[in-house]
Amino acid sequence: xxxxxxSPQSLIVQKGGISIIxxxxxxxxxxxxxxxxxxxxxxxxxxxxxxxxxxxKKEGRFTISFNKSAKQFSLHIMDSQPGDSAxxxxxxxxxxxxxxxxxxxxxxxxxxx
Amino acid sequence: ETGVTQSPTHLIxxxxxxxxxxxxxxxxxNTVSWYQQxxxxxxxxxFQYYREEENGRGNFPPRFSGLQFPNYSSExxxxxxxxxxxxxxxxxxxxxxxxxxYTFGSGTRLTVV
Numbered sequence: 001x002x003x004x005x006x007s008p009q010s011l012i013v014q015k016g017g018i019s020i021i022x023x024x025x026x027x028x029x030x031x032x033x034x035x036x037x038x039x040x041x042x043x044x045x046x047x048x049x050x051x052x053x054x055x056x057k058k059e060g061r062f063t064i065s066f067n068k069s070a071k072q073f074s075l076h077i078m079d080s081q082p083g084d085s086a087x088x089x090x091x092x093x094x095x096x097x098x099x100x101x102x103x104x105x106x107x108x109x110x111x112x113x
Numbered sequence: 114e115t116g117v118t119q120s121p122t123h124l125i126x127x128x129x130x131x132x133x134x135x136x137x138x139x140x141x142x143n144t145v146s147w148y149q150q151x152x153x154x155x156x157x158x159x160f161q162y163y164r165e166e167e168n169g170r171g172n173f174p175p176r177f178s179g180l181q182f183p184n185y186s187s188e189x190x191x192x193x194x195x196x197x198x199x200x201x202x203x204x205x206x207x208x209x210x211x212x213x214x215y216t217f218g219s220g221t222r223l224t225v226v
Contacts, residue, residue: 101212
């Protein structure tokens, strides 16, 4: 059972453009929604995270938009750079944090010059 | 401050064999979680260890087992290896049982032939 659905599977964006990755979840007990960035040969690294009590969170060029009623959240990367080329994963964790993350299937982002 | 280190980085095993993967947690972290990441997929939670006890388990069979030591380092053991066990195995440490502040290692790439 895939509890977090992520799209698109891959994305090509021109340098300076906006990259948008979407996720949808099913479990209403989820209350922590992080995004991870993974480079080849490396483990995932936390980019930004949001709790459902806010609809948007921004850190530098990265923004999470959260729609609780639709059970959807998205990552926006503004002014995308070639160094942003990586695989991005959304994830979710249940009420109280719990002790595990449920990940989406990942989006491979390529930023072209 | 040292990060999460995993060893070995790569490993090739034959079907039916047993394997032990190792993880040293980040300084100050007392909890270790293990994830399996198949090629092209998001990480899947295997289990978590807190104070040397298993503290939550994902949908993995008993041939996946683990240990945590007094210094908070951890081992993942997999018996009777199957071809489908081929994956990147990630260790994440955290200061407490919650998923906030997870720090992932770079993983061990296991290939079962």
